Amino acid sequence: xxxxxxxxxxxxxxxxxxxxxxxxxxxxxxxxxxxxxxxxxxxxxxxxxxxxxxxxxxxxxxxxxxxxxxxxxxxxxxxxxxxxxxxxxxxxxxxxxxxxxxxxxxxxxxxxxxxxxxxxxxxxxxxxxxxxx
Numbered sequence: 001x002x003x004x005x006x007x008x009x010x011x012x013x014x015x016x017x018x019x020x021x022x023x024x025x026x027x028x029x030x031x032x033x034x035x036x037x038x039x040x041x042x043x044x045x046x047x048x049x050x051x052x053x054x055x056x057x058x059x060x061x062x063x064x065x066x067x068x069x070x071x072x073x074x075x076x077x078x079x080x081x082x083x084x085x086x087x088x089x090x091x092x093x094x095x096x097x098x099x100x101x102x103x104x105x106x107x108x109x110x111x112x113x114x115x116x117x118x119x120x121x122x123x124x125x126x127x128x129x130x131x132x133x
């Protein structure tokens with residue numbers, strides 16, 4: 001069985017996820033853009049039974065674009081938003097895919113709130129990028 005570990009930037013808050021996620025998606029809603037500081041969020045949904053949480057978290061709740069409340073859990077040390085529990089999907093934990101820091105993580109199969117998508121957002125691999133730091 002596949003085991004993946006997600007953690008915040010400082011490593012204090014960690015999730016061990018057993019098995020495959022039920023859903024991997026990208027969300028273009030304005031709240032995900034604000035939460036990530038990017039133009040979309042990428043997340044993986046697991047059953048709560050698949051997830052072991054270690055470390056302390058600070059929680060805050062907000063209404064999503066769907067109108068449903070979602071409880072977000074962030075590290076109180078580095079402030080990374082690691083996971084959340086959507087009210088509309090009880091028994092689920094949604095993990096920000098970037099917290100796995102794993103380029104081999106499976107790709108998303110669902111995209112939502114595309115009417116708010118930046119037109120260039122999913123074409124980033126086609127942009128003429130300069131590889132300089």
